[in-house]
Amino acid sequence: MIRYITAGESHGPGLTGIVEGVPAGLTITEEDIAHHLVRRQQGYGRGGRMAFEKDFATINSGVRFSKTMGGPIAMHMPNRAFKKDDAGWPTVMNKKTEAEGIEKITLPRPGHADLVGAQKYNFDDIRPVIERSSARETAMRVACCSIARQFLKHFGIEIGAHVLRIGSIGFDNWEQVRAIADPLAENGAEAVYKAADESDVRCLDEDLSAQMREEIKVRRKQGSSLGGIYEILVTGLPAGLGSYVHWDRKLDGQLAQAIMGTQAMKGVEVGLGFESGHRPGHEVHDEITHEEGSFKRRTNRMGGIEGGMTTGMPLIIRGVMKPIPTMLNPLSTVDMKTKQETETRYERSDVCALPRAVVVAESVIAPVLANAFLEKFGGDSISDIEANFKKATQ
Amino acid sequence: MIRYITAGESHGPGLTGIVEGVPAGLTITEEDIAHHLVRRQQGYGRGGRMAFEKDFATINSGVRFSKTMGGPIAMHMPNRAFKKDDAGWPTVMNKKTEAEGIEKITLPRPGHADLVGAQKYNFDDIRPVIERSSARETAMRVACCSIARQFLKHFGIEIGAHVLRIGSIGFDNWEQVRAIADPLAENGAEAVYKAADESDVRCLDEDLSAQMREEIKVRRKQGSSLGGIYEILVTGLPAGLGSYVHWDRKLDGQLAQAIMGTQAMKGVEVGLGFESGHRPGHEVHDEITHEEGSFKRRTNRMGGIEGGMTTGMPLIIRGVMKPIPTMLNPLSTVDMKTKQETETRYERSDVCALPRAVVVAESVIAPVLANAFLEKFGGDSISDIEANFKKATQ
């Protein structure tokens, strides 16, 4: 079973991650990982800082001659940027001694972990909360999950996401999305993300992309921010991953936790999702057919999951990201020290992080799927698993 | 940490559950548990079978003089009904020998675990899948989770759910729901479920209730079915349950797994949820205030969760249930044995299970919340935890 832990703060020396449980013999290179790290850094509507320097996770263990050895894979990714443009941070985040004159942050920003984090851990300074709860952490999460993603890809399982909506601009309905996304996914879901990457808002529709950019511009001028909705497709999954026999073995539940365990996500749905509460049964369920020797579904409104298990149809999972809480236009807040009402401070920030966040969402589901796959086709090395998989799918 | 396992098939001798990790000294009675079991059995639009006999879980261990003893609590709930009206089942589900002439079920019903379950476990008969994947199992889940719910209630944490939508009928928007649900929840969220229980569709609005009943009638005539959307409120939660420091410790992720790990659920959202992807930031985030010695939020659009932690505001979590897949009007399917296309068989079924399913949804989040509470105010007995909790919240 693959498990991973990430560590690191935004302005500490860097991020660290360890991935344990990867079978031996899987081809992994730092470049494979960097591919998704760079994708995570790209997208319209973001602020300046991270744009110049590309994240790169250095592998420090677990890989020899580009193949995994079965042991834990450690990665480190330096926080390069702060050396240049945030000269004060290494002092305020000093691991040893408190420098004189460091100002405590006592104005919690609504929508962030600030206030509750400080309450939880008995901090009189919000900085430690900001440092760990920020989206910077997701860079290492993408790195760790990319290894699971490589594992899946080895077995023909591909993941690709695209943006459905940013604020008021988005696709009208399920069928419209299917018409544009499903043909792309026919030869593997990576085609979906590759097509989406052509747009700086990661939307597959050119017109909508233009409108989304416009929406972002408008909200930026207003000093507000935007979130949005995205969809992830996974192709190549065999039927029967996950199980109906116990609640914590249902794959959709595990996927939901992974998505909702990501910063700023407020909802997740599989297939038609919330729309399935509006429709009568005949417009929801997917009739079963048998073609070319295997069972298929006439439609895929269940999003590739029935009874907590993969059906063999593409997995379709959607999530929503709330607007970035840091906004030019201030919100009311309360000084933690004085208990006086005041306003949040001006802070430079992106307006919409969604186009980049979809890369995180794509990534976090990979370990869940890899573990379900390993449970079914278990083995210690890629060659073992290949043999079990081939046999099972013949 | 509370963990639980349920066991049992629909037409076996009964359901069994064990709950491990409950602190000692908690008052628990079978009647407390039966209260929610009976609620789970009630609601408009259901078929006949379960209506006559009330579920009752007998406690077989872990409780003495109505107080928990710190050890595992075992419960058993007989499947009484089948003795009367399904005389054939004990034979087809015999644990020892296969009686002659038992027909194998080979027509998988779309939308159920049938086909994939049989593929996964190499069954040539779907019956074992139907037996375990059915909603009957949720009765024991409610029983197990009711114990966690009693634990929470002891500390003033109350849970209550209500129905927002059945098919085309539902509340128009967030604010409308807040106006009706939040005042009820002011003195504890149990008032929400109690008010909802007054309606046989568990909707807080009388007019909508009437329309929902009508919707169900219409779809029944058409031989179709319905799902819908519900909302759970939790009041009394202290700030700081869950954590932002690692993805798998985020409370919203854990809650999402519990909800999505329940039969027929296709989506989950916290607070504004998917709506937060449509709105600009200023219409999403909750400004912070300080009243009567504690931090509050002017609104609660984040649904009581920021940074994966409770904020101290009511938790608001929503889920969607898909329409019941068993419908009078058949769907196309394929005989697993012959691989020939055919139609699903006529089966008696409910039209809409949502009013009952909300009781399950209310229940499954209780262990998640209880564990987060135990992590923060840990102790082995209720008196320990009370002391820690009082001290922390003074």
Place this chain on the structure above:
Amino acid sequence: MIRYITAGESHGPGLTGIVEGVPAGLTITEEDIAHHLVRRQQGYGRGGRMAFEKDFATINSGVRFSKTMGGPIAMHMPNRAFKKDDAGWPTVMNKKTEAEGIEKITLPRPGHADLVGAQKYNFDDIRPVIERSSARETAMRVACCSIARQFLKHFGIEIGAHVLRIGSIGFDNWEQVRAIADPLAENGAEAVYKAADESDVRCLDEDLSAQMREEIKVRRKQGSSLGGIYEILVTGLPAGLGSYVHWDRKLDGQLAQAIMGTQAMKGVEVGLGFESGHRPGHEVHDEITHEEGSFKRRTNRMGGIEGGMTTGMPLIIRGVMKPIPTMLNPLSTVDMKTKQETETRYERSDVCALPRAVVVAESVIAPVLANAFLEKFGGDSISDIEANFKKATQ
């Protein structure tokens, strides 16, 4: 992955257990389980109560036509005996109301969980501790683990234990034990337990058996008690279960937890164990050979484990059970209520529980081994796993 929870007190209505994660298609009958339950009840030197009535675990779910269905297997085992000879217990263990005049137990017995258990859970009555910490619970543990044991046996993996020492009587050294146990195990370790079962002290040597019986008689007269040392052999294990890559994946660590998680066990060792601290390296390590197409060891002093993994040689694991703490001759203790020193009360008790406890020890390692096996040859059904296993071992 197989997990299980047991529940129940000695004088409650019975014991309950649930085993989750067993693959589908495994043949399981209540008689298979009862075989080990009855073995656990048999042995020299025990008191009266349990001798008359045989334990029997009724399967209540998870099995159809004698085959597992992939879902949780629930079992229930009534505490029959107390109905006859302990008429007062149902009253003192009433789950609802406290009957009048029930005496609280306030004299903790040294060596039992009594005192610490009451301190931990804030009890002013030791009875709840006695009820759950007693060896009665191990009956359900044997039942649960017997299912894992059946799984292993399906793949040719057999487990058998025998007694090495009771008090001052035992084998002199490692080689002496190997000479008697290993030839028996050559065709499978079940032959070991079958031979041991011929002796009522479960010792493979007839002379030693006689001396052990004598030792028990002597200690009984003195009002004292005895423990002892036992050895478990497991044959048929393929090489490579467990892993060296992370501490919590080492099979010997997992086995040690299972053994030491059993009542009254104070030590565990693999192979030569503590003796390997006395010897120089050349008398410890097992030289490698290659015979008939596979790697073997010239000796098996490492007990079938190297680097936390099975070597393919028989697993040899030993444990020690302390003497029963309940003794006719009293020990000093302190009344929990008055804090006055006093003596433990007279209680009827066995003198030596070891011959029966070895059946528990045999059992508890089965789920650990089954899970390591499942990780390597994973699959959802016995037929899947068979195919993976055959392929891997060809």
Place this chain on the structure above:
Amino acid sequence: MIRYITAGESHGPGLTGIVEGVPAGLTITEEDIAHHLVRRQQGYGRGGRMAFEKDFATINSGVRFSKTMGGPIAMHMPNRAFKKDDAGWPTVMNKKTEAEGIEKITLPRPGHADLVGAQKYNFDDIRPVIERSSARETAMRVACCSIARQFLKHFGIEIGAHVLRIGSIGFDNWEQVRAIADPLAENGAEAVYKAADESDVRCLDEDLSAQMREEIKVRRKQGSSLGGIYEILVTGLPAGLGSYVHWDRKLDGQLAQAIMGTQAMKGVEVGLGFESGHRPGHEVHDEITHEEGSFKRRTNRMGGIEGGMTTGMPLIIRGVMKPIPTMLNPLSTVDMKTKQETETRYERSDVCALPRAVVVAESVIAPVLANAFLEKFGGDSISDIEANFKKATQ
């Protein structure tokens, strides 16, 4: 709950570790950690390499102004030595490309993970196994566990170990050890390790220390090696950590896994351990007394554990380490490639690693104890936990 993962090979760039779940506000410095790292490097009878350069783990996250922040703590420890004296290794362990002419290691060493590791992971080269299974990994394990150790020490819980036996030289019996170790531990178990550290074989008895050194010299000349037996004491533990209610919550089981999950350990025992199988009950159990307001035991032969819980008396746990398998005098083995019998190659190696390994053993039990402590006195910050702990122990 504290969890940790270590990563790294002996001749890769270094070792990485992440510790997750440490409460906020705990004082931690790299020097605290280095203290035990250096202790792990010291001891008689070792070879040359590691002696010159001191291990030092750099903290890369989770600590600010010398206090933990509640988030994951990442550490990195470079493999400095190999840069100097093993110039070839970086090439043979290259993470990217396979250099030409690198010789595969195909001679498995008996007693190491070599053969089974290669079989398990389908390697035709043993090097990856050697790299991860070596004791080098324990350096990072010590670093990770030192943080849990600091946590315990904050609450007055101290750990200290000493060597009881090396080969044929050791203490004669339990009482002899008690007479020398227990008085030292009276003011905290750290006094035990500090006294032991005065001896280069970490034995508390001067005469035995001299004999042990002699024993090592003799076995070195013979080209053999030695293991031995050690004892860990833990003082300051409150009563009631762990639980009797379920097998996997028994503290002794969890401790046993931690010890046996350490390289080269073949056995573990608590208190009298295996000796308790030789003695009658009256010479094993510890009578209860009440002194100065709290319960005590007249003796501590149970080693501070009853019913899987701490009794409040010092914890006494012992382990055995097998002799180092690498020896100058070769053992028979088989070439993995040719399947021909041959002998192990000459390799420089220590003769006895025990004096250093006891530092690892001291360390690995710390997270187990810290987690049991956190379960009982839970909280998110040190100040919370202090308050809960004080209240409970008043």
